[in-house]
Each structure stands twice: as structure tokens, then as C-alpha cells.
Amino acid sequence: MIVTTKKLFEHAYGQYAIGAYNINNLEQTMGLFKGNVQSKAPFIVQLSKGARSYTHKKMLESMMKTADEIFPESVFAIHLDHGDEETCMDCINSGVYSSVMIDASHHPLEKNIEITKRVVDAAHAKGLVVEAELGLLKGIEEDVVAADHVYTKPEEAEYFVKQTGVDSLACAIGTSHGAFKFKGDQKLRFDILVEIQKRLPRFPLVMHGSSSVPKDEVARINAAGGNIKGASGVDADQFLGAAKLGVTKINIDTDGRLVWCRVHREFFRDHPEMFDLRDPGKVFIPEYAAFIAAKNVKLGSAGRLDAVRAACK
Numbered sequence: 001m002i003v004t005t006k007k008l009f010e011h012a013y014g015q016y017a018i019g020a021y022n023i024n025n026l027e028q029t030m031g032l033f034k035g036n037v038q039s040k041a042p043f044i045v046q047l048s049k050g051a052r053s054y055t056h057k058k059m060l061e062s063m064m065k066t067a068d069e070i071f072p073e074s075v076f077a078i079h080l081d082h083g084d085e086e087t088c089m090d091c092i093n094s095g096v097y098s099s100v101m102i103d104a105s106h107h108p109l110e111k112n113i114e115i116t117k118r119v120v121d122a123a124h125a126k127g128l129v130v131e132a133e134l135g136l137l138k139g140i141e142e143d144v145v146a147a148d149h150v151y152t153k154p155e156e157a158e159y160f161v162k163q164t165g166v167d168s169l170a171c172a173i174g175t176s177h178g179a180f181k182f183k184g185d186q187k188l189r190f191d192i193l194v195e196i197q198k199r200l201p202r203f204p205l206v207m208h209g210s211s212s213v214p215k216d217e218v219a220r221i222n223a224a225g226g227n228i229k230g231a232s233g234v235d236a237d238q239f240l241g242a243a244k245l246g247v248t249k250i251n252i253d254t255d256g257r258l259v260w261c262r263v264h265r266e267f268f269r270d271h272p273e274m275f276d277l278r279d280p281g282k283v284f285i286p287e288y289a290a291f292i293a294a295k296n297v298k299l300g301s302a303g304r305l306d307a308v309r310a311a312c313k
């Protein structure tokens with residue numbers, strides 16, 4: 001069942017977070033749906049601009065509609081990740097997405113508000129919901145590069161939400177995209193979440209850049225011929241603490257890419273005579289499903305499916 005993130009967030013608020021997983025292809029789609037059904041979790045499929053051009057937007061949209069038929073027990077939102085205005089409008093008009101993210105966070109505040117408001121008006125008119133972003137995550141976010149964190153200011157968050165009517169807000173609290181998030185100890189600014197929650201009670205917040213980049217996964221990749229040095233991520237034991245402070249959506253992409261990389265490197269290292277893409281694919285799909293199911297346990301979304309389905313009807 002395809003739902004809006006609004007429904008999912010209402011159920012999750014203050015208790016647990018919904019996993020928002022980026023996918024690009026068929027094997028990830030199969031693993032994603034299987035993992036969420038196995039762990040009985042509601043979830044969010046995230047399609048980025050990069051994914052929409054790699055696999056073709058129509059192919060991805062068809063796969064999502066078909067996955068809904070193949071896995072009738074699943075409850076999920078189809079969400080555009082880090083959209084610009086043009087891509088948001090395309091997704092709003094597609095009839096497939098239930099949620100879009102407008103990421104105008106690299107613009108000055110008033111310009112961010114102006115762009116976000118246009119997307120909110122268009123989305124709400126068609127029954128979709130909107131995530132926006134305030135603050136900048138260090139590193140690369142789609143086409144934008146930030147040399148350092150620009151943390152979200154709680155007073156601006158309150159003003160921004162009231163001006164735009166947006167449904168959820170991605171906040172910069174020290175996470176970043178990719179596999180190289182922290183040098184030394186991780187420093188997340190949960191104090192910012194506390195302040196935002198005081199100003200915006202029960203308003204859903206989003207944590208981007210939340211992959212954990214497990215050390216053992218990176219070690220296995222490197223042992224199978226990889227060369228990923230100095231990688232580190234977010235401690236997944238912090239997810240429930242973030243959820244209590246209003247984080248209802250936690251974005252994970254990099255960790256899934258690491259699973260893909262490890263499975264394929266190890267497979268071809270151990271089977272140098274093989275070349276059929278389906279052979280590693282048959283290993284990857286259940287491995288990716290197990291990865292999703294384990295992540296859902298950390299997020300607290302595992303086991304919530306029946307209650308969420310009842311609440312969404």
C-alpha cells in the first residue's frame with residue numbers, strides 16, 4: 001500500500017523512526033521490499049535525481065507500482081530525495097510519488113522559503129507531502145558542495161515551517177552524506193533537535209546522512225580487493241534517541257552501496273570462473289533484505305507494520 005509520509009510520521013512520532021532507503025535498480029528493489037516485509041516494517045523508498053537518470057524515471061516508477069502489486073502486505077511511501085523545483089514538479093505530476101523533497105537549502109533563507117512554498121502549494125493540491133531542508137550538510141548533496149556544516153538554527157526552523165507550510169524538515173546536526181563522515185569521534189548536535197522540538201512540538205524532523213558505515217563491512221570490501229580508507233559513519237544506537245526528539249525519518253543510502261560492493265567483490269573473488277550477473281544477484285538480494293531488516297530493528301520500525309496499516313486505512 002502506497003501512503004504519504006505524513007501518515008507514517010504521525011504513527012512514528014516520538015517512538016521510532018521510519019527507514020528511508022535509496023534504491024537504483026531491480027535487485028535493490030527486490031531486497032528492499034523483502035527486507036521490510038520480513039521485518040514487518042513500514043518504510044520509505046527514496047529515488048534521487050541520480051537514480052532517476054541512471055535507471056530512467058519511468059522504469060523506477062513502474063518498478064515501484066509493480067512492487068506494490070508483488071508485495072501487497074507492504075506499506076510504504078515513494079519519495080523524491082533532494083529534488084530541485086523542476087524535478088519536484090515532475091514527480092508531483094507523475095501520479096506515482098506520495099512525497100517529494102525540495103532541497104533549496106543552499107539558497108538564502110527567504111529564497112529557500114519562496115521555492116519551498118511553490119512546491120508545497122503544488123504538492124498539497126495533488127495530495128502529496130513535502131520535505132524541505134534548512135542548514136547544510138558538509139560534503140556533497142546532489143549538485144551542491146559545502147566545505148563545512150552549517151547547522152540548522154532552531155529559530156529559523158520555526159519561522160521556515162510556519163512560512164512554507166512544509167510537512168517535514170531535514171535538519172543539519174552534524175551528519176553528512178557518503179562513507180567519510182567523521183574524523184575522530186562523531187559529534188552530533190542533538191541539542192539542536194531539543195530546541196527545534198520545543199519550538200515545533202510534534203513536527204516531523206528528518207536526519208540525512210545517517211549510514212553507519214560498519215567497520216567490518218569496509219574491512220571485508222578491502223580484503224576482497226577494495227581500497228576504502230578512513231571511512232566512518234553514524235552510530236545506529238543513536239537512532240532511537242533521535243526519534244524521541246522528533247526525528248521520524250532516517251536516510252540510508254551508503255550502507256546499502258557497501259553491501260552491494262562487498263557481495264560483488266567477494267563473489268567474483270571466490271568464483272573467478274563465473275560471469276552471469278544473476279549469480280551474484282541471487283546472493284545480493286537476500287543479503288540486502290537482511291541488511292534492511294537489521295536496520296529496521298535499530299530504527300524501531302520493525303514489527304510496526306500491522307499497526308501502521310490499520311492506522312493508514
Ligand code: G3H
Pocket residue numbers: 022048049050051081082141142177253254
Ligand atoms: O543524498 C544523496 C543520496 O545518497 C543519493 O545519492 O545522488 O548519488 O543517487 P545519488
Ligand code: 13P
Pocket residue numbers: 022081082176177178179207208209210211212251252253254255
Ligand atoms: P548516507 O550517505 O549516510 O547513506 O545518507 C543518505 C541520504 O541522506 C540520502 O538523502
Ligand code: ZN
Pocket residue numbers: 082177208209251
Ligand atoms: Zn540526503
